[in-house]
Amino acid sequence: MQHGNAHGHGHRQHRIVVIGAGYAGAIAAGRLARRLRREDVAITLVNAEPDFVERVRMHQLAVGQELRPRPFSEMFAGTGVRLRLAWRSGRSSGPARSARCSRVRGCGCGSQG
Known part of the structure; x- marks a missing residue:
C-alpha cells in the first residue's frame, strides 16, 4: 500500500x-499493535481457530468444567490486528519451509539488531 506523508513523499506500509496464536x-501481535503505528504496519494473525486456547486450563476441561470462550475478535478489538483463519492441510515430504524474519526496533518482542 502506498500512503502520502506530510512531505508529499510515498510511504510504504509494512505487513x-x-x-500461530498461542x-x-x-502476545507478539498485541505488543506490536500497541507499539507500532497503524499507518506504518498492517498486522495479521494467522491461526486455525477463532478463539484463544488457554492451554494452562486444559485440566479444567478434562474434568468437565466449561470455560468461557476467548474470541480473538474481542481480544484484539480496536487494535488493528486482523485474524485470518488457516490450517495446515497435510504433511509435506519436502524440506521444511522457511520465512524471512526482520527485527522490529522498539517492539519489545525479542532481541534488537
Whole structure:
C-alpha cells in the first residue's frame, strides 16, 4: 500500500504476519499493535481457530468444567490486528519451509539488531 506523508513523499506500509496464536503469537501481535503505528504496519494473525486456547486450563476441561470462550475478535478489538483463519492441510515430504524474519526496533518482542 502506498500512503502520502506530510512531505508529499510515498510511504510504504509494512505487513507483519504472525503465524500461530498461542501464547507467544498472541502476545507478539498485541505488543506490536500497541507499539507500532497503524499507518506504518498492517498486522495479521494467522491461526486455525477463532478463539484463544488457554492451554494452562486444559485440566479444567478434562474434568468437565466449561470455560468461557476467548474470541480473538474481542481480544484484539480496536487494535488493528486482523485474524485470518488457516490450517495446515497435510504433511509435506519436502524440506521444511522457511520465512524471512526482520527485527522490529522498539517492539519489545525479542532481541534488537
